[in-house]
Amino acid sequence: MADTPVVQMLGISKVYPNGIAANRDVDFSVNKGEIHALVGENGAGKSTLMKILFGLEKPTSGAILIDGEAVMFSSPMAAISNGIGMVHQHFMLVPSLTVAENVVLGMAPRKSGIFIDFKEAVRLTEEYAERFHFDVEPNARVADISVGMKQKVEILKALVRGAKVLILDEPTAVLTTQETEELFRQLHELKSQGFTIIFISHKLNEIKELTDRVTIMRHGRAVGTYYTDSISEQEISRLMVGRDVVLEVQKTPAEPGEVVLLVENLQFVNEWNKRMLNGISFDVRKGEIVGIAGVEGNGQRELVDILFGLIAPEEGSVHVNGVNIADKSQRELRDMGISYVPEDRMTFGIAGSASINENIVSDRISSPAFNKGPLLNMKAIRETSQNLIEDYAVLCKSGRQHVNMLSGGNIQKVVVAREFSADPLLIIADQPTRGIDVGATELIRKKLIDLSRQGAAVLLVSADLNEVMELSDSLIVLYGGKIVGYFDDGQWDDVMMGEYMLGLKKQSDEEVKRACHA
Amino acid sequence: MLDRRMTQFNILRGAVAIFFALFVAAIFVFLTSESPLESLRYLLIGPLVSVKNGAVSFNMRNMLEVLAAMIPTIFTGLAVCVMFSANQFNLAGEGCVYVGAFVGGLIGVYWDLPPFIHPLVATLVAGVVCAVIMLIPALAKVILGASEMVTSLMLNYVMLYVSMHFLNFHFANRSRGATMTHDFRESARVFQIVPGTSKLSWGFIAALILTVIMWFFMYRTRWGYSIRMIGINESFALYSGMNVAGMIIVSQMIGGMLSGMGGSLEVLGRYNQFLWLSLPGYGWTGITIAILARNNPGAVPLAAFFLAYLNKGCMLMSTKTHVPSEMIDIIQAAIFLFFAAEQFLSGYRQKIVVKTTREELLKQGNADIENGGE
Known part of the structure; x- marks a missing residue:
């Protein structure tokens, strides 16, 4: 493979209107046919750099060269026509349309110049899916397919538009272990067909496994590009944060006390008549961390909303220290000693324009x-x-x-x-470290453990499997609104978890009942 | 450093907005006036100076009239600040001024209280009545989810015509040719600060005191804090355990109370009887003032002064020369446009941001090098 740069970004700087210098004089170069990792803490400027490459943001200064020719993209349209494709972390799909309709959205084949040719759309989707060995069902509605499948649709979308360079923004954040493996196989396949892939990630093991080269960013600067083989995970992490981060969490064994949170037989049906919670029962005791693992959309959101009084269950009850929390206001819940780290920090966690x-x-x-x-x-x-x-x-x-x-x-x-x-009795931590940098993650995890060892009951909900596996004293796996697994022996690994999370395995009712100790 | 430059930028933007607005006004003056330069002189400095036989002197009377005109608008401006801070686009301040003036006026006519106490009680009762009226849009919002903007806008006319009904059929002085109440009692009058015809009453001092109180309320009490947080992010306020519904109601009641007080002080300080037969417009002016003041009660008197001054200038211009007094509407609209447009001068703003950030990075970079680099 000749080392011909297909994308070169030279001296890119970007200052946002709020004064944040997201990129400072960044040089970034990707060779044809390689998988190139872009890593860095949150706020290091990876996303900004990629948004500039994809025409979503204009750089304050600097130049972009595609195949050696200077370009400046004023919109994603321009980037796409130059062979750049981007798969965003949050999928840009229309749930009510079919896979094929999503794939051709905005460039749909026409019949007599007016009507959309749906047959041709399906044919096109099938043709591309076949060429790249993507097993997608063109006629399925996007709302009905799994997250891993949605990602494939996103990648197909980019390929159909003629992308030669694919930018993947934290593609594995929402995938199970098995889905991640499949994605990696497909990315290798694409690479072998001459495509170039830019892979943004926080997960160092994935970078080691998948990529050829890695560019590390810190504080808006590119601090170096390395061959992935020639650099260790520890070194990458050191370059990312400028110090050595202990990725293993130190924690003493839990000494659970009396039950603080008791959840009994929760049932919830959402506004689209989908049963999101189907008989959930468990408890959290003083001094322990109970983790909830599961692929997103299996009832975690609804469970947490019920626990913090944002929605009411159809059936079942929640007791905190023996008091039923039904119809309690957020003020009363807080006065009872409940703290809540919300998943969506920008909507619930802060008032942005306040100090x-x-x-x-x-x-x-x-x-x-x-x-x-x-x-x-x-x-x-x-x-x-x-x-x-x-x-x-x-x-x-x-x-x-x-x-x-x-x-x-x-x-x-x-x-x-x-x-x-x-001074909480019960902490509900919903995705407490999602999308934030290693330093902040480490601090938050450490504080969480400290608080539990000082006697707080902690319920940890996280899509980051490593996080729940490392922090939790006992683990609950949710699948389809049910508890399909309860583990309290500390003997778990990601393969086993993945099987439960995907619904391949399921514990017996007797085993699941152990989640309640009272 | 960025904060200071942003403050400077906001002041500059305000000044430029006003300049452009006046420029637009000048174009219309040149189009409509036979003696445009004289007209402009009246518009811009008319309220300040008087020219008599070539001698220029400070025009005390006009200036006092400008200050007197600020009394009701400071109250409505504060009212709108509180409601808009909570993100409640309640527009019923206008009707509350009318009802407040009516209620205050009736108490001035019918109750028998000692001087000083009398206008005070009248104004407070007027405020309470209007606060209670504001429960209608507030409760409709909180319980039914009805947009307060729609309900409050319509409520203005309900307030006007219900008051007019009582004025016409129960409280009108039949010995007068026009519809008005009986004369206020002498004890109910709000005294003038300066004797004369300027009508600058102690209501002005009351307005300034209320300004200070409202600033403290908004920035130094837990209730004002809650109102501001609700305005910035209602979900956050709810999640933090604030009484969101309660504060939405309270903010609108305070808005009604201040508007009603302003109306009452205005009539008791300026007139001998209640004689308004249409909405006075102070509530609408209050919205302009709150926007100019960016919902900060502390800036309300300044914004009120600016509008009162402009108003006076337009009146002088239209009486002394042949420019229609509707000109003030054009100028106000122009200021509105320039102020409301967030993007106005945003290119220049971005330049300031980039420059400041560069400087800071440079300093930081030097510090990094001194600390042994990265």
């Missing part, structure tokens, strides 16, 4: 400690906030800075600092 100080005390603004008569005790708020900022290493200029000026990891630190400092 860090204002965000970090939002759950306790009415407490006597922060009020002097009718007025707020600004000094106490500032001091509390300052202590938490230091304690949780929030990278900011001052507590008066607006939260939406921070990077994703630091925003999550603000959320977590607030939730963990509320």
